[in-house]
Amino acid sequence: TQAPAAADGPALELGPELELPAAPEPPRVLVEQISERKLLEVTHFHLFSVPVYVLILAHLWLLARLPAWLHTGGxxxxxxxxxxHIAAPWLIRSAPGAAALMPISGVAMLLSLGAMAVVSTVDMWLPRRSRRGEAAPLDDAR
Incomplete structure (x- = not known):
């Protein structure tokens, strides 16, 4: 169909109207499984890097001025x-219904490691208090 031309412009050629089906089709789910080799490569890398990160962060966490039970729990x-989170892809591979485990474990890991990092950083920069309650003196013997 041709739209009427505007007084000072060209006529526009419009295509036919899009006809929608009477009832919408159910959504199709596309599932592409990662190859075992690729999953093994990713797991191998994370199996060595994540524990090193946790080890360093745990040492800083243990130096923070917190109760022992909080150190242990953190x-x-x-x-x-x-x-x-490292095991989640393998668990999901064998039980696809557990797919929610990946984001849940990721958020849980983010919260636990994030809290440890923030608390440790803040604790490092806060001045230490002496036993009497006032701030410990700075070392002037420089």
């Missing part, structure tokens, strides 16, 4: 969530 949470 390190345990970091180790468990990191291990679960």
């Amino acid at each position: 390190v345990a949470a970091a180790v468990v969530t990191s291990g679960l």
